[in-house]
Amino acid sequence: VPYVSLVECLPGEGMVYGIQAANIDVGGYILASIESMASEYIDSIRSVQPQGPYRLAGWSSGGVIAYEIGVQLSRAGEKVDFVAMIDSYAPAGMHIENAHLSMKDSMISFIRSRWYNVDDDMIEMLMAKDRADEIAEEFCGYSGDKIDMSVEDLIRRANLLQKIAGATAEYVPGKLLCDSYLFLADQQGQSASGDSQELVAARGWVTVAGMPPEGVYIGGDHYSIMQSPRVDRIARFIGKALSWPANEGVKA
Structure with a gap:
């Protein structure tokens, strides 16, 4: 998208x-x-x-x-x-001690990249949640039929993003x-x-x-x-x- x-x-x-x-x-x-x-x-x-x-x-x-x-x-x-x-x-060239994303951060990042029109108030409300599944449930409940993904879809995509971010953190460019x-x-x-x-x-x-x-x-x-x-x-x-x-x- x-x-x-x-x-x-x-x-x-x-x-x-x-x-x-x-x-x-x-x-x-x-x-x-x-x-x-x-x-x-x-x-x-x-x-x-x-x-x-x-x-x-x-x-x-x-x-x-x-x-x-x-x-x-x-x-x-x-x-x-x-x-x-x-x-x-x-990240390998930035000397960051821990460049890996948490599942919560991955969920927020995926939502922001997939739905540009999510406003800052919504993001702040979602970030107040403790876990990625809570964020997914809150976002789906608030957005209703405005989004085309279920809670399970969101969790799966955030998990994929987290793994890609983890691989990026370990990558040394040739x-x-x-x-x-x-x-x-x-x-x-x-x-x-x-x-x-x-x-x-x-x-x-x-x-x-x-x-x-x-x-x-x-x-x-x-x-x-x-x-x-x-x-x-x-x-x-x-x-x-x-x-x-x-x-x-x-x-x-």
């Missing part, structure tokens, strides 16, 4: 593919790392486009997975033109030899006047990546960066950077 606005704003007529977040349990084994998730995603990408060039983008942990997809495809000899990460963090960009939200009082590469470093990418991404300041917070008008700016930048002609290439 967060990517719909981005795709609608992209210029041109190129084909765009989205990849559904992988189930952590696939074929009887656990996708416990960003590397294993990226490998599964590559299988999906190659089922549509067996060879490059590839153009990749993702938001939050999805950006980290897109980065690793680029690393693995490059190592396999494929051409990767472009990787865009939207407010993605590399070397990516292509153009890459990190679109930056406004976090902790940062402003457009700040140095974008300092903001890239603050998100952990400079100390762990062989070739750090170029920082592009967008503003907003981690969630509103995927909404208009900020997502429009991201789309315009991507379109200009790619300069891809109509009906050529695949972005995932």
